[in-house]
Amino acid sequence: MARLGVLIMLFALGPWAHAKEAAPAAEDPELEQRVMALSAELRCLVCQNQSLADSNAPLAVDLRNQVREQMKQGASDPDIVDFMVARYGDFVLFRPPFKWTTLLLWFGPLLLLAAGLAALFYRLKRRRTAADVELTEAERERAVKLLAESETERQ
Amino acid sequence: MTRYLLPFGIFAVLVALLGFGLTLNPREVPSPLIGKPAPQFSLPQLQAVDKRFSPKEMSGKVWILNVWASWCPPCLLEHPVITELARMKIAPVIGLNYKDRPEDAMTWLRRNGDPFELSASDIAGRIAIDYGVYGVPETYVIDKGGVIRYKRIGPLTPEIMKQKIVPLVQELDRG
Numbered sequence: 001m002a003r004l005g006v007l008i009m010l011f012a013l014g015p016w017a018h019a020k021e022a023a024p025a026a027e028d029p030e031l032e033q034r035v036m037a038l039s040a041e042l043r044c045l046v047c048q049n050q051s052l053a054d055s056n057a058p059l060a061v062d063l064r065n066q067v068r069e070q071m072k073q074g075a076s077d078p079d080i081v082d083f084m085v086a087r088y089g090d091f092v093l094f095r096p097p098f099k100w101t102t103l104l105l106w107f108g109p110l111l112l113l114a115a116g117l118a119a120l121f122y123r124l125k126r127r128r129t130a131a132d133v134e135l136t137e138a139e140r141e142r143a144v145k146l147l148a149e150s151e152t153e154r155q
Numbered sequence: 156m157t158r159y160l161l162p163f164g165i166f167a168v169l170v171a172l173l174g175f176g177l178t179l180n181p182r183e184v185p186s187p188l189i190g191k192p193a194p195q196f197s198l199p200q201l202q203a204v205d206k207r208f209s210p211k212e213m214s215g216k217v218w219i220l221n222v223w224a225s226w227c228p229p230c231l232l233e234h235p236v237i238t239e240l241a242r243m244k245i246a247p248v249i250g251l252n253y254k255d256r257p258e259d260a261m262t263w264l265r266r267n268g269d270p271f272e273l274s275a276s277d278i279a280g281r282i283a284i285d286y287g288v289y290g291v292p293e294t295y296v297i298d299k300g301g302v303i304r305y306k307r308i309g310p311l312t313p314e315i316m317k318q319k320i321v322p323l324v325q326e327l328d329r330g
Contacts, residue, residue: 045289058254059289062280087287089187 035068038077042067042084043092051094186287186306193220193297194285198275201252201260208249208275210301217327219248219320220295221271222283224255225263227291233310234267237294240316241270246296246324250274253283253291296320298327 039053046057052064063084070080084092096102135143197209210220221237223230241248250271252260257276264274277283286295289308296305305323307315 059280062284066281066284086187087284088289089185089287 031068031071034071034077035064038067038071038080039064041081041094043094045088045092186303186308188287188303189306191303192301193295193303194282196275196282196285198251198277198282201250201257201264201274201276203273204257204276208273210297213247213249213297214301215299217246217299217324218297219246219324220251220286220297221248222251222253222286222288222291222293222295223274224253224291225259226255227253229310230292231267233292233312234270236311236313236316238268238270239313240311240320241272243321245321245328247272251283251286252276253288254278254280294320296323296327298330 036053040051042052042063044050044052044055044057044060044063046059047055050060052060052067066083067080070083075083081093090097090102096105098106193210195210197207200206200208219240223237237248248271250273252274254277257278260274260276264271275282280288286293287306292310294305294307294311295303298304304327305319307319311320
């Protein structure tokens with residue numbers, strides 16, 4: 001009897017148990033998208049292999065808020081990137097800028113490829129020239145004899 | 156035999172480079188703030204909330220700014236070094252209390268001793284962002300003209316104090 005009572009009560013509670021639509025995480029989803037897009041380009045300095053967007057370190061949260069605040073005030077993405085670089089250096093950028101000190105970083109792989117190709121062509125060329133060995137008359141005769149011998153052996 | 160020499164040589168160079176890389180600390184990011192004016196701010200003092208502190212007050216003096224927090228274990232580790240540095244009286248040591256609760260910060264100072272001339276409360280951590288702080292503790296040496304001359308990320312060690320900070324402060328004092 002008690003069970004039935006509980007069941008009736010549970011059914012009676014139904015109307016109040018309606019689910020609500022999930023509240024949007026941010027007041028302004030468009031701004032939030034911009035914040036996240038830019039944060040994904042910036043390194044979290046506390047946990048260096050994560051971006052500001054990925055990290056929940058307190059500093060990353062603060063810096064995301066900083067990004068959001070500045071965007072609200074109308075700052076452009078390059079403005080905010082400059083703000084971060086002025087404080088934390090180029091290291092905050094996941095895409096390093098193109099300048100004198102980063103030339104090797106940008107062209108290093110190309111240099112390695114060029115060096116590899118050069119080594120390869122050098123070797124191939126040497127091998128080709130090595131194959132063209134001139135035989136003397138005696139050597140040629142001996143080669144013919146050896147070839148003929150192996151021919152008869154095979155039969 | 157000689158044909159293996161070149162690959163082996165390249166391998167050895169690679170190992171040497173990687174080995175050297177292991178000795179570097181990726182947390183030590185060179186600060187772009189070295190040689191730049193210390194960012195201005197005005198923050199309430201930790202022990203006297205009605206009073207404020209601004210780097211402007213230090214102009215004409217070589218001074219040391221130490222970013223610390225009561226929740227930061229390495230700060231406790233470096234505390235004896237900062238205390239020693241303050242005791243030498245070669246330059247005023249100002250604390251920047253970073254993202255801390257003032258009552259926690261005060262308890263920490265009472266328990267461990269207060270080496271600072273005063274501490275400024277950066278509860279929101281906004282000023283620390285201007286100083287490019289990302290790993291407390293951090294220490295700055297600022298010259299008479301208000302320019303940042305040195306920055307240390309992470310706890311000071313007695314060696315760094317003796318070999319870097321003390322000579323630098325003395326040199327800047329003469330200049």
